[in-house]
Amino acid sequence: MKWEDLRRSSNVEDRRGMGSPGRGGGSLPSGSGGGGIINILLMLLMSRGKGKWLIIGLLVLFMVAGGGSALFGGGGTTSTEYGNSGVVFEDTTQKAEQGDQVTDAEGEFLSVVLANTEDYWTQHFAENNLQYTPPKLVLYTEGTNTGGCGIGSSSAGPFYCPADQTVYIDVSFYRDLSQKYGAPGDFAMxxxxxxEVGHHVQQLLGTMDDYQKTIQQNPSIKNELSVRVELQADYYAGGWSKYVEEQGILEEGDIEEALQAAFAVGDDTLQKESYGYVVPDSFTHGTSAQRQEWFSRGYKYAGDFEQADTFSQSIE
Incomplete structure (x- = not known):
């Protein structure tokens, strides 16, 4: 992809090198937080002061009313999205300074790709009398807090969080694609x-909400619906790829790189490599053939929304 002279997105936050967030929930040091209030209670119980029971009662009342949650390591909120669950805690070490700029080649490339998806989807939404709001991209190392989807980990790979409409990527996955999954090339990434931006499109169009409501009513079809959600995101990625080609910035072999990446992350391929066999009922993203097929359909139909329906037709 001829990307060096293209626009960079302003919707990128670089958190790399800031360390992994703490997961909370551990014991607090004596004299602060939970340890401090427990010590106070113990001292009051052992004391002979006439007013100790009044003070103990007030402390217990304070804790029952919720004031003790912060003192005992609480205060987080739990959210589950596509199997990524956890408690979200405030972590100031994970906040990049305002105005931070991505300056390395990998970060700049992703910034360009994001900007290009912004241009494509803004145009595509406008053609359908819709308004597009771009997602944010967070680059991180090892782990990071999200705005509603728990703690993101590089071991889970790139992901999209609907709660804060943000894509999270540990850039080490860039190298994993080539070295671990056998899908080299910048267009694979x-x-x-x-x-992942395709998932954001689904969020804006209401597909994500429909998915969540349906699996809440019928949890038994969660995996089946998840596959259809993922294949539709592949379709949207194919539509964007056609747009890039029409701009004249694709290089020879780029589409093949994307197809190889789609093949490499198919459920059947990953399970065969990991376990030596496949369990179709456990698929959540689709087979390698399905992922390539729906990317190709998106490319063929330039992301046409009418052709994007993976829910009411065969996905084979």
Whole structure:
């Protein structure tokens, strides 16, 4: 992809090198937080002061009313999205300074890809009398807090959080694609980001909400619906790829790189490599053939929304 002279997105936050967030919930040091209030209670119980029971009662009342939650390591909120669950805690070490700029080649490339998806989807939404609001992209190392989807981990790979409309990527996945999954090339990584942006498109169109409501009513079809959600995101990535081609900035072999990446992250391929066999009922993203097929359909139909329905037709 000829990307060096293209626009960079302003919707990128670089958190790399800031360390992994604490998960909370551990014991607090004596003299502060939970340890401090417990010590106070113990001292009052052992004391002979006439007013000790009044003070103990007030402390217990304070804790029951919720004031003790922060003192005992609480205060977080729990959210589950596509199997990524956890408690979200405030972590100031994870906040990048305002105005931070991505300056390395990998970060700049992803910033360009994001900007290009912004241009494509803004245009595509306008053609359908819709308004597009771009997602944010967070680059991080090892782990990071999200705005409603728990603690993101690099071991889970790139992901999109509907709660804060943000794509999270540990850039080490860029190298994993080539070295671990056998999908080299910059457009392989471009496909990955475009796929996650596809989930953002689903969020804006209400697909994500429909998915959540349906699996709440019928949890038994969660995996089946998840596959259809993921294949639709592949379709949207294919539509963006056609747009890039029409701009004249694709290089020879780029589409093949995206197709190889789609193949490499198919459920059947990953399970065969990990376990030596496949369990179709456990699939959540689709087979390698399905992922390639729906990317190709998106490319063929330039992301046409009418052709994007993976829910009411065969996905084979």
């Amino acid at each position: 471009a496909y990955v980001l475009a796929h």
